[in-house]
Amino acid sequence: MNSDANPNDHRPKIMISDSPPGVSDRVSRLIADALSENPSLVIGLATGGSPVGTYRRLVNLHRTQGLDFSQATTFNLDEYVGLAEDHPQSFRWYMQQNLFEHIEIDPVRTNFLDSMASDIAETASQYEQAITDAGGIDLQLLGIGSNGHIAFNEPSSPVDCRTREVRLSDQTIQSNSRFFDSIDDVPKSAITMGIGTILEARKIVLLATGENKAKAVAAAVNGTISSDCPASLLRTHGDVIFVIDRAAASLL
Ligand code: PGA
Secondary structure, rough: OOOOOOOOOOOOOOOEEEOOOHHHHHHHHHHHHHHHHHHOOEEEEEOOOHHHHHHHHHHHHHHHHOOOOOEEEEEEOOEEEOOOOOOOOOOHHHHHHHOOHOOOOOHHHHEEEOOOOHHHHHHHHHHHHHHHOOOOOOOOEEOOOOOOEOOOOOOOOOOOOHHHHEOOOHHHHHHHHOOOHHHOOOOOEEEEEOHHHHHOOOOOEEEEEOHHHHHHHHHHHHHOOOOOOOHHHHHOOOOEOOOOOOOOOOOO
């Protein structure tokens, strides 16, 4: 499928920076501009290695220019099942360490999936409701897996899937084992916003750096729109920006 043949194939806007710090600069600037325009912005947040530099710059903008998060609402994309919120690899912990502890944000307005809940399906449906009640997500930040996943929606996830529990692919477990002492410590499942949930965000910013993302980025931008590469499904959305470095762009 290419953009000429299919009017529903919206090519994402692509911004290429020389290096990862350039990506962090651009993405933090996009978020800061959106927040300055709308202090009550509802932001969907991603974790992982890719956005760490972006969060560092947002903290810096808060400190040096007074970037104000006090009215913002956040929803994190996903969480490992079975990690307590103070586990150093839980995404709640990650957000505390990388962003929330350093800015002034109302904890009541920071939303996480409770992956320790006894009824995960109920937690998932409450999360969807909370997003709706907040008026929907204005700006969704996304990473991309080397297998093309977005959040923990692994290849073959349906385009209309919603927040739910998923099993992680071997490739994702392998890739995320770098954050754990051993691969056996990586949780085998997670709770994640669905692709349908993500596609309802008004604007989506995907960031990717490094050569190991180049294949997934190329498949997402130029490949067939298909669940085989969940990130390619972003082309059914009209307002997506890919902010990537030269290495991640090397196969475009
Ligand atoms: P990474 O993960 O930022 O740690 O590479 C991205 C993802 O898996 O979505």
